[in-house]
Amino acid sequence: MKVLLLGEFSGMHQNLAIGLRKFGVDVTVASDGDGWKNYPRDIDLxxxxxxxxxxxxxxxxxxxxNLSGYDVVQLNCPKPFNATATFNRIAFNFLKQLNKNIxxxxxxxxTRYISFALDGKLKYSVFQIPSIQNDPHIKELRNLIKYKSELKLNDKIASQSKGIIASSIGYYLSYTDYFSSKTTYIPLSIDTTKYTYTSTIGDNPQKIKFFLGMMEGRIVRKGTDIIHKVLLELKRRYPNDVELTIVKSVPFNEYQNLLNSSHVLCDQMYAYGIGLNGLIAQAKGLIVCGGADEEMYxxxxxxxxxxxxxINVSEDEMLKSFEFLIKNKDKLKEISIKNRAFVVKHHDSKTVANRYIEFWKEKIETTN
Known part of the structure; x- marks a missing residue:
């Protein structure tokens, strides 16, 4: 099987490619590296x-x-090219002519997710938090669905694709209204052989090391402003039990080094599950705080x-969750090991890649 992974989100296609190659799949990743993050790719776009x-x-x-002759082209989103909706529509038409299955x-x-969320159909969404609706980025997202070209592009690609793969429950639900027969949920993947268990938490640590990474431009919509506030209160109440590391927009390698010396990662709010940084932390044996909805499990x-x-809870409840960790230090090592076991079972790149292959084959067989 010859596969083109087109576009990139936080190394998602890079990690998927690692798993696919373990099955002997001929994989090419073509992207812009997700902008400043500059993830590795085979074709630079x-x-x-x-x-x-x-x-x-x-x-x-x-x-x-280099973008022609593939058995499968997997797009990361309706706009895999860093250009207008019209540009991406024309590019999609070319891709359909040059490749077998998209x-x-x-x-x-x-736009489908934004419309779905604005209709109040999701349990968790940044669009449902009144206090953050004036955030410039959220305003920009809300305005996106006012452009017919954006809406038409999303619907065109969803309609003409052989299948749709969502990596979170929120994204999955937003497509099942109209495309339930061709939509599936497959979780994010990471290379768990690369990110090994490195936790230094010990059996009963004197201090618990909490880590929070804040990204400029995404602080409000990830809820890290609230997490930061609660962590500061935690530190005030338990100065001898808590060590805080708070960073803003640091390079990936520096972020990982800081993560390695931490015990607890605070990921994000307003989500059904955790993101790639959370998964990497789990693989390393950190205790992860983030979205953990029953629908995800x-x-x-x-x-x-x-x-x-x-931590998709009130500030008071979040504080109680953090306090539980402080009051149960003897259980932290066990929770750490369970985090590693969870990510290996559900998010290992080879496991996830196998689910992609099975879904591709199923949809190709039923639609051809």
Whole structure:
């Protein structure tokens, strides 16, 4: 099988490619590296936004031979190219002519997700928190669905794709209204052989080391402003039991080094599950606090091991969850091991890749 993974979100396709190659799949990753994050890829589709779109088009045209002849093209979103909706619509038409089967990924806030969330159909969504609706980025997302070209592009690609793969419950639910027969949920993947158990938590640590990474421009919509506030209160109440590491927009390698010396990662709010940084932390044996909704565990088929500390709660309840860790230091090593076991079972790149392969084959067989 020859597969093109087109586009990138936080290394998602890079990690998926690792798993696919373990099954002997011929994989090519083509992306812009997710902007400044600069994730590795086989074909570079980065764009200098200071230069006009015609030059970007020429770059894509030169890459047509490298974007052709695949059994499967997996898009990371309806706009895998860093350009307008019209540009992406034309590019999609070319991809359909040059390749056998195209699949859509639902991994971010596309127009279908935004519309679904604004209709109040999700349990967790940044659009349901009144206090953050003036955030510039949230305003930008709300305005996106006012453009017919954006809405039409999303619906066109969803309609003409062989299948749709969502990596979170929220994204999955937003597509099942209209595309239930072709939509499935497959969780994010990471290479658990690369991220090994490195926890230094010990059997009964004197101090618990909490870590919070805050990304400029995403602080409000990830809820890290609230998490930060609660952690400061925790430190005030338990100065001898808590050590805080708070960083803002640090490079990935520096982030990982800081993570390695921590015990607890506070990931994000307003989500059904955790993101890739949370999964990496779990693989390393950190206790992860983030989205941990029962719908997520149910979709994974997990009934016994539910190690994520749910912080989709009020500030008072979040503080109580953190206090539980402080008051039960003798249980932290066990929780740490359960976090590692959870991510290996459900998110290992080979396990997730196998689910992708099975879904691709199923949809190709039933639609051809």
């Amino acid at each position: 980065s764009r200098d936004i200071k230069r006009n779109s015609f030059l970007y088009l020429l770059k894509l045209l030169r890459n047509i031979p 699949f859509l990924g639902a991994h971010g806030m596309d 149910k979709a994974l088929g997990e009934q016994n091991n539910k190690p994520i500390v749910n």
